[in-house]
Amino acid sequence: xxxxxxxxxxxxxxxxxxxxxxxxxxxxxxxxxxxxxxxxxxxxxxxx
Amino acid sequence: xxxxxxxxxxxxxxxxxxxxxxxxxxxxxxxxxxxxxxxxxxxxxxxxxxxxxxxxxxxxxxxxxxxxxxxxxxxxxxxxxxxxxxxxxxxxxxxxxxxxxxxxxxxxxxxxxxxxxxxxxxxxxxxxxxxxxxxxxxxxxxxxxxxxxxxxxxxxxxxxxxxxxxxxxxxxxxxxxxxxxxxxxxxxxxxxxxxxxxxxxxxxxxxxxxxxxxxxxxxxxxxxxxxxxxxxxxxxxxxxxxxxxxxxxxxxxxxxxxxxxxxxxxxxxxxxxxxxxxxxxxxxxxxxxxxxxxxxxxxxxxxxxxxxxxxxxxxxxxxxxxxxxxxxxxxxxxxxxxxxxxxxxxxxxxxxxxxxxxxxxxxxxxxxxxxxxxxxxxxxxxxxxxxxxxxxxxxxxxxxxxxxxxxxxxxxxxxxxxxxxxxxxxxxxxxxxxxxxxxxxxxxxxxxxxxxxxxxxxxxxxxxxxxxxxxxxxxxxxxxxxxxxxxxxxxxxxxxxxxxxxxxxxxxxxxxxxxxxxxxxxxxxxxxxxxxxxxxxxxxxxxxxxxxxxxxxxxxxxxxxxxxxxxxxxxxxxxxxxxxxxxxxxxxxxxxxxxxxxxxxxxxxxxxxxxxxxxxxxxxxxxxxxxxxxxxxxxxxxxxxxxxxxxxxxxxxxxxxxxxxxxxxxxxxxxxxxxxxxxxxxxxxxxxxxxxxxxxxxxxxxxxxxxxxxxxxxxxxxxxxxxxxxxxxxxxxxxxxxxxxxxxxxxxxxxxxxxxxxxxxxxxxxxxxxxxxxx
Numbered sequence: 001x002x003x004x005x006x007x008x009x010x011x012x013x014x015x016x017x018x019x020x021x022x023x024x025x026x027x028x029x030x031x032x033x034x035x036x037x038x039x040x041x042x043x044x045x046x047x048x
Numbered sequence: 049x050x051x052x053x054x055x056x057x058x059x060x061x062x063x064x065x066x067x068x069x070x071x072x073x074x075x076x077x078x079x080x081x082x083x084x085x086x087x088x089x090x091x092x093x094x095x096x097x098x099x100x101x102x103x104x105x106x107x108x109x110x111x112x113x114x115x116x117x118x119x120x121x122x123x124x125x126x127x128x129x130x131x132x133x134x135x136x137x138x139x140x141x142x143x144x145x146x147x148x149x150x151x152x153x154x155x156x157x158x159x160x161x162x163x164x165x166x167x168x169x170x171x172x173x174x175x176x177x178x179x180x181x182x183x184x185x186x187x188x189x190x191x192x193x194x195x196x197x198x199x200x201x202x203x204x205x206x207x208x209x210x211x212x213x214x215x216x217x218x219x220x221x222x223x224x225x226x227x228x229x230x231x232x233x234x235x236x237x238x239x240x241x242x243x244x245x246x247x248x249x250x251x252x253x254x255x256x257x258x259x260x261x262x263x264x265x266x267x268x269x270x271x272x273x274x275x276x277x278x279x280x281x282x283x284x285x286x287x288x289x290x291x292x293x294x295x296x297x298x299x300x301x302x303x304x305x306x307x308x309x310x311x312x313x314x315x316x317x318x319x320x321x322x323x324x325x326x327x328x329x330x331x332x333x334x335x336x337x338x339x340x341x342x343x344x345x346x347x348x349x350x351x352x353x354x355x356x357x358x359x360x361x362x363x364x365x366x367x368x369x370x371x372x373x374x375x376x377x378x379x380x381x382x383x384x385x386x387x388x389x390x391x392x393x394x395x396x397x398x399x400x401x402x403x404x405x406x407x408x409x410x411x412x413x414x415x416x417x418x419x420x421x422x423x424x425x426x427x428x429x430x431x432x433x434x435x436x437x438x439x440x441x442x443x444x445x446x447x448x449x450x451x452x453x454x455x456x457x458x459x460x461x462x463x464x465x466x467x468x469x470x471x472x473x474x475x476x477x478x479x480x481x482x483x484x485x486x487x488x489x490x491x492x493x494x495x496x497x498x499x500x501x502x503x504x505x506x507x508x509x510x511x512x513x514x515x516x517x518x519x520x521x522x523x524x525x526x527x528x529x530x531x532x533x534x535x536x537x538x539x540x541x542x543x544x545x546x547x548x549x550x551x552x553x554x555x556x557x558x559x560x561x562x563x564x565x566x567x568x569x570x571x572x573x574x575x576x577x578x579x580x581x582x583x584x585x586x587x588x589x590x591x592x593x594x595x596x597x598x599x600x601x602x603x604x605x606x607x608x609x610x611x612x613x614x615x616x617x618x619x620x621x622x623x624x625x626x627x628x629x630x631x632x633x634x635x636x637x638x639x640x641x642x643x644x645x646x647x648x649x650x651x652x653x654x655x656x657x658x659x660x661x662x663x664x665x666x667x668x669x670x671x672x673x674x675x676x677x678x679x680x681x682x683x684x685x686x687x688x689x690x691x692x693x694x695x696x697x698x699x700x701x702x703x704x705x706x707x708x709x710x711x712x713x714x715x716x717x718x719x720x721x722x723x724x725x726x727x728x729x730x731x732x733x734x735x736x737x738x739x740x741x742x743x744x745x746x747x748x749x750x751x752x753x754x755x756x757x758x759x760x761x762x763x764x765x766x767x768x769x770x771x772x773x774x775x776x777x778x779x780x781x782x783x784x785x786x787x788x789x790x791x792x793x794x795x796x797x798x799x800x801x802x803x804x805x806x807x808x809x810x811x812x813x814x815x816x817x818x819x820x821x822x823x
Contacts, residue, residue: 004238008245012219019215023208036157039134042090 054088055079055184075183084142091135113189114173121151122168126177126187128160136185143179150176162187188356203322209257210315216253217308220246224305236298243295246304250288257311258284260318274460279467283493284310290486300483306494306802313503313810321506343375344368346419364422370573374411376422377429379404383418384597386574387411390543392430392722393674396551396649397631398575400598410722410741414573415597434698434743437726455778463496470793484795491792494802496785503810504777507817512770515821520753521763528749531733532767534714538662539705539731541719542673542683544740546757547649549720551579556645557635563587565635565645568601568612576633577601579647580612600634608638618642630682649679651686658757659687668713672701674723702726718760720744735760766820773820777813784809 025031055072067073079087116122128140137155140162144153149170155162166176177187223242230238261284265277284307291302344367345355352367360366360376368374374387384402389395389411398414401407407420408430424430471489474480480488513523523529543549557565562583569580570589590610593603600613611618611634618634620642636642662669671692673680684692693704705727708715717724717731720740728734728747736748737755745751752759788805791797797805 004241008223008241011222012245012249015215015219019211022211026204026207026211033156033159036134036137036155039157040138042134 072184078143078179078182079139082143082146084139087135087139090138111173116168120168121165122173123163123165124173124189126162126164126189128155128162128180129186129188139183140180140185143183144176147171147176147179186354188354203319206260206315206319206322209260210312210319212253213257213308213312213315216249216257217305217312219249220305220308223249227302240295240298243302243304246302247292247295250304250308251292254284254288254307254311257315261311261314274457274464276456276460279460279463279493279496280310280314282464282467283490286486286490286493290483290490301798303490303798309807310494313806316810317503317506320503320510323510360422360425362422362425366420366422368413368418368420370413370415370417372413374407374409374413374420376409376420377407377424378420378422379406381419381421383416385416385418386414386598388414388575390549390721395675396543396547396549396679402597414575415595434722434725437698437702463493466496466789466793467492473793474795480795487798488792488795491795491797491802492789494806495788495792495797504781504813504817505774507814508770508774508777508820511817511820512766516763516766519759519762520756521759522751522753523763524749524751528733529767529770531714531749532716532764533771535667535716535733535764537668537670537708537713537715539670539672539708539715539717539727540689541721541724542671542675542680543649544720545718545724545737546655546671546683546687547651549739550650551575551631551647552650553579553583553645553647554630557643561635561637561643562645564610564637565612568593568603568610568635571595572601576631576647577612580633580645609636610638611636611642620644648682651683652755652757654756654758656687658760659689661761663688670704670708672696672704672719672727674701674721698723698726702730705730716760769820773817777816780812780816781809784812 053067053072055067055076067076079085114122114124134157137157140155141153144150144164149167150164151167152163152165154164164173164176166173180187223246227234227239227242227246234242258281261277261280264275265281268275268278287303287307287310291304291307294300295302343355343357343360345353345360346365346367347353357375365381366375366378370385380401380403382403384400386398387401387407388398389408390398392408392410401418406423410430467489470492471485474488475482475485509529512529516523540546553562556562562580565580566582566584567587567590569577570587571593572578572581572595590603590605593601595601596613596617599617600611602609602611602613604610613634615632615634618636620632620634630646630648633645633647634642635645659669669689669691671680671684671687671689673683673692673694674696675694677694680692680694684690693700696704701724705715705717709730709732714732716733716735717727718735719725719728720737722741722743724736725741725743725747728736728744733750734748735750735752736744738745738751738753739755740748750763784805788797788802792802
């Protein structure tokens with residue numbers, strides 16, 4: 001059972017990283033323009 | 049499409065070959081020279097949205113919106129109008145990015161806002177945005193800090209709280225599985241370890257994610273009221289305190305997972321509720337922002353500048369292009385034109401206006417560019433008077449208590465009494481220990497906790513509102529659905545609501561004559577001429593046509609003078625006897641007798657069916673209009689409405705609705721004009737079409753984007769279904785409570801099982817609500 005002492009914190013840390021990533025993305029405005037990104041990919045960056 | 053402009057696809061005047069105007073030619077060559085011609089293949093134009101025709105503009109006063117940091121990088125935020133598809137976004141960004149000195153250009157397609165940054169030492173804002181103007185888009189700077197983004201921020205905060213609560217709930221549940229599975233067989237040290245880790249997760253999560261509930265509970269208590277957040281907060285705090293005590297003293301089970309799950313489920317309900325309110329609101333605001341809130345001012349040096357409406361002064365001279373709406377009350381100083389004031393007054397026929405005529409904000413300029421001098425601004429304008437009436441209507445309107453709140457108001461005190469009774473009963477009467485008594489009381493609090501109740505109504509609303517949104521019906525608030533269901537009477541406006549507000553030819557002329565008239569009519573924006581032109585939409589316009597404002601059009605073919613216009617212009621023998629609601633337009637070829645065409649405002653194709661179906665469902669239907677008696681009578685007879693009222697002012701319309709309301713009716717008002725705004729504001733539920741005036745869209749609870757009147761029935765039907773489902777949901781969550789509360793009071797249910805039941809009931813109501821997305 002001793003493994004729990006470090007396994008649980010590691011598991012929590014991983015989950016916490018995901019949570020922080022989500023909050024960062026939200027605050028950074030990654031979810032602000034949900035329509036634009038979908039269309040933007042259809043256009044080439046450089047003219048050809 | 050040979051006869052349309054290569055850039056904007058509007059008809060080409062006969063003097064040109066490829067473009068309708070120099071502006072379009074410039075925009076086209078600009079796009080080509082930058083190697084961006086693929087714009088034309090990528091763009092999608094709908095009939096309603098033609099690209100704006102470029103004109104020479106420049107912005108004044110943008111300097112105050114520019115912020116420059118210490119590295120000489122300047123930033124400017126702009127709102128863009130004239131955007132119609134993703135290709136525009138790409139075009140704007142690419143054009144900007146090709147310029148020297150630009151460091152960043154990003155356009156948000158959802159909000160139609162553009163952010164640009166550039167190196168202040170290399171270029172200026174004017175230089176950068178000039179090509180965008182040339183492409184025909186209009187830009188307006190804004191201050192992002194002043195923008196009303198409060199709801200947006202709130203939604204973000206709630207989503208973060210939801211994420212934290214979800215994280216906590218998921219992880220604590222994992223640890224709890226260990227606790228439950230191992231139970232008493234686990235060594236005490238492991239047990240404590242799992243408990244301490246749970247506390248470590250739940251404690252900060254509760255403090256963060258529980259804030260919305262705590263704050264709301266404290267506010268309610270301050271006003272000596274009870275709301276559902278009070279028992280929720282109590283349950284959360286007591287379970288947490290009890291678990292912490294048990295953990296530290298190692299005396300019993302902990303219930304951290306109950307706290308986390310409770311918060312998570314409640315936050316889901318709250319988030320859904322907020323989404324309903326904001327989603328449609330955003331869409332409505334976007335519609336409004338498309339209509340330019342700017343005017344073109346003629347500067348002292350004769351140049352044009354775009355200025356926001358609130359910066360106009362009395363005495364300013366404004367330029368109003370053909371097709372533009374009048375931004376302020378004023379007097380014409382140059383030019384003669386025809387004004388369409390149907391949106392303002394409900395009159396269907398446009399009026400001629402010349403130098404010296406007084407004109408009101410909201411009218412549409414149909415024929416020639418004019419200059420006006422602003423005579424009234426702010427509170428003195430005609431529009432502001434109507435706005436005042438709107439405010440009055442809004443303030444006297446009874447506040448509507450939504451279903452969920454009604455239930456909660458009754459429910460909250462019961463929850464507290466039951467919990468307190470359980471505690472007292474066990475502690476004093478059945479002489480249980482203080483600890484056990486608190487435990488049982490907490491179980492009651494959690495069991496009765498209105499998770500399912502909190503989800504019951506919002507879940508239904510989210511499903512229905514998003515479904516209606518997909519159908520092009522915008523519902524601006526969740527309560528609008530409930531109010532829609534309660535409607536007992538329908539009141540309609542005429543021009544632009546039951547009718548399209550556009551004329552069509554109903555009789556007159558041989559096909560040959562009609563074709564000739566159409567060829568001539570193509571040159572005018574006048575509604576009657578447009579009606580004639582629609583007879584032969586593909587025909588080639590005549591050359592060398594002169595328009596005589598307020599009279600008609602004339603051209604010479606094979607030495608013969610051809611005229612299309614009003615009776616006196618075409619030297620008509622006598623005024624014909626016209627049926628009500630009809631108007632005459634004449635065609636005269638050479639010296640022949642003039643030919644009469646009659647036209648009338650067209651009824652929307654589904655208006656008759658709508659009224660018929662409403663009458664079948666036994667709803668009283670009224671028609672209120674600002675137009676003349678004859679026209680209103682004509683339309684009323686056509687759609688079979690017996691109770692109609694003509695020449696009503698906004699005040700009279702408003703009074704009529706008030707009177708109906710006093711007679712116990714719950715009114716659905718459907719209108720589109722500025723003159724309808726006060727009635728829209730005071731009606732129990734109001735509905736408008738997307739072509740309506742901005743003020744009507746702000747006031748209306750529901751906006752029909754497709755302009756299909758039958759959508760009203762769809763919305764009504766779904767609102768009734770939503771109401772039924774919401775009731776079933778509330779009944780379901782009460783049923784869960786009815787079974788579990790006695791068990792909890794008897795002490796059979798630990799907080800753990802309470803949490804399980806709570807999740808089950810939440811799941812049931814959510815699934816029940818989801819049924820509505822399919823029927």
